């Protein structure tokens with residue numbers, strides 16, 4: 001298990017309670033899949049506790065929800081029991097196809113080599129098979145990065161870069177949209193605790209003094225009605241195997 005997967009595995013208990021933005025993103029992506037299209041053999045990668053999976057429960061066919069973190073899969077089985085859950089690394093999809101649909105909500109930005117992963121996903125799709133993905137963009141946690149630039153745990157590509165990666169992997173894109181969500185926290189410390197509870201550990205540890213100063217700066221700079229803000233930005237795309 002990579003460090004990223006381990007962090008998610010450990011975060012399972014607090015993940016959903018702290019994932020309002022993730023739930024909103026899962027809902028936004030699910031709305032792109034019309035009820036009449038929810039059929040066939042589907043494979044979802046990085047399904048976590050099933051925030052997106054649960055939106056697809058009226059699926060006609062087989063719905064494989066997969067994640068590399070065993071605790072996530074265990075929780076997912078309880079929360080979205082209609083899906084077939086399986087521990088699987090999204091980087092090794094062989095054996096999960098042939099699929100009519102591939103879904104990945106809020107996963108791709110965690111993968112080191114998305115170009116080769118997307119090619120391998122393309123290979124398990126049937127000709128004309130479809131995929132829908134949501135990926136976090138630069139701009140997510142922009143406030144936190146202003147005060148603690150060294151802590152970002154994510155791989156940041158822009159929407160154009162993701163579009164190129166998907167097209168070069170053999171997908172013809174039919175719909176693309178940017179998505180933005182602003183979450184309000186009582187203060188920066190609460191936000192930071194929530195970020196940890198979601199399984200997003202910083203790349204490098206920060207000293208206590210520096211952290212306190214950063215939290216003070218956050219509370220001052222990003223305060224508004226009801227607390228401090230944290231911005232989420234994502235890109236949603238849907239397409240077909242060509």
Ligand SMILES: C[S@@+](CC[C@H](N)C(=O)[O-])C[C@H]1O[C@@H](n2cnc3c(N)ncnc32)[C@H](O)[C@@H]1O
Nearest residue numbers: 008046047048051067068069072089090105106
């Ligand atoms: C931010 S969570 C998103 C979970 C869910 N899709 C949602 O929208 O709430 C990312 C998930 O990807 C999983 N993950 C990370 N790297 C993975 C990999 N290489 N293969 C499969 N799952 C992975 C993590 O365990 C975690 O459950």
